[in-house]
Every structure is written in structure tokens, then in C-alpha cells.
Amino acid sequence: MESAPTAPYLRESIQRLKDNRPAMVGFWLLVILFIAALIAPLFTPYTYYETHLSLKNYPPSKEFWFGADELGRNIFSRIWMGARISLFVGISAAFIDMVIGVIYGAFSGFIGGKTDEIMMRFCDILNSLPQLLIVIILLVLMGPGLSTIILALTLTGWINMARIIRGHINQIKHLDFVLAAKALGASRTRILMHHLITNAVGSIITTVTLTIPAAIFTESFLSFLGLGVQAPMASWGTMASDGLPALRFYPWRLFFPAFFISVTMLAFNLLGEGLRDAFDPRMRR
Secondary structure (H helix, E strand, O other): OOOOOOHHHHHHHHHHHHHOHHHHHHHHHHHHHHHHHHHHHHHOOOOOOOOOHHHOOOOOOOOOOOOEOOOOOEHHHHHHHHHHHHHHHHHHHHHHHHHHHHHHHHHHHHHOHHHHHHHHHHHHHHHOOOHHHHHHHHHHHHOOOHHHHHHHHHHHHHHHHHHHHHHHHHHHOOOHHHHHHHHOOOOHHHHHHHHHOHHHHHHHHHHHHHHHHHHHHHHHHHHHOOOOOOOOOOOHHHHHHHHHHHOOOOOHHHHHHHHHHHHHHHHHHHHHHHHHHHHOHHHOO
């Protein structure tokens, strides 16, 4: 009796992922992005907050690779600081969503009955709350900052994960290996943790990968509106907001943050779609 995906299944899934060219393009784009976010600022003597008013709106050059903004700050340094913030927010929000969603959805699907119905209706109520309204309320109560953004993203962000895990467990909880574990006297906790959740690992990985770009976009959108990270911190959203009025005369100020937002979201979505195809049992031959 096996409770987790078998080794041949994992090998087959990984091979299918490797054969998916768009997914591998997304994977290597993310590898490059992560490495650049860590080491790229070391290649310039300018920090993300250092101002040089005499060089304001300076065009891209050998000294300022991505140009300078309205305060003469190096856009190259600010782009990679923004990458760190966006990746931190996206990964943190996705991790919290995963933990809460997996626990909530697994318990709901495993228990079933009226408990499952009540738990899902609670999800519906939370999901009906406008996220922008939640952010504004949290900003008033907690003040602007990364912690406020992450909290706002995770208050309702875990619901999608919970529904996916609940549906997956509802499909497999009556299969033979689960019934055999019950017959052998396995506890409910062991069945849930070692037999049901482990079989949902493909769905979990895929959902987390697709949650990260959504969180990054939401953070950028909130920062664009002025509800995200505050100066002197750099965010792709705040940089895009600052660059929009200067688009006609200094287009590089908007181009670079918009480009990296687009590339990051594209890479995560390509990888997420590839993971979904690789771990989907219906894709197996």
C-alpha cells in the first residue's frame, strides 16, 4: 500500500515538465531573476535610495544602466530592490496561503457533511469581501508597509487553495488505499497527513506557483495606487506610478518596472501551467 505518489510517477512528472519548453523558459527566467535580485546591486556603486539631483531624469548610460528618476536615483538599483520586495511579498503570501488553505481544505474535505458545508459557506462570505476595501481598512489600522500588504493578500488568498485541496480529498478519500488504512487501524490524523495530503502534493505545488504572480501583481497594483510600500523603499508598482506622468519625455522610467513586472508574471505563469500539466494524472499515458 502506498500513500504518496510513487517514484515512477514523480519521475514521469518531472520528465514531462522538462519536455515542456514554455515551462522551462519560465523556470530559467525565474532562476536568472532570483540570481540578479541577489547580486545585481553589487555591480553598481549607487544604492536604491541615494539621490543625485544634478542627474535627475538622466537617460540610460554606462554609469546609469537603466537611467535615473526624478530625484536622480539609480533605476537599476531600484529595480532589483523592487524585485526583492515583489518576490518576498509573492512567496510569503503564497506560503501562508498554502499552509492555511491546505489545513482548512483538507479538514473540510475529510470531515464532510454539515461541517464541510458550513466551512465552505464561510469561505464564500470571505471571498465576497472586496480586497481593496480590506487593504484600506488595514492601512488605517496598521499603517502602510509590507506586513499590511501580506496580511491583506492572505486574509482571503488561501480560499482558492482550500477549495482545490477539499475537492482533491473528496475525490480520493474513498479509494482503496484509504479504506485499507482505516481497516488497519490508522488514526484520522495519520490518514489525513500521510495518505490524503501527500497525494495532493501536485495540486499544492501548482497552486502555489500560480498564486505567486497573482500576489506580485496585486502588490504592484496597490503600490501603483500609493497603498503599498512607502518611500524610500523601491517597488515596481511605485516606480511605475512615478514613471507614468513622465512617459512622454522620460519613457525609461516606466518601461523598466513595467517590463520586469510583465516578465516575472509571464515566467511564473509559464512554469505554473507546466507544473499543472506535469502533475495532472489525466496527462499520464
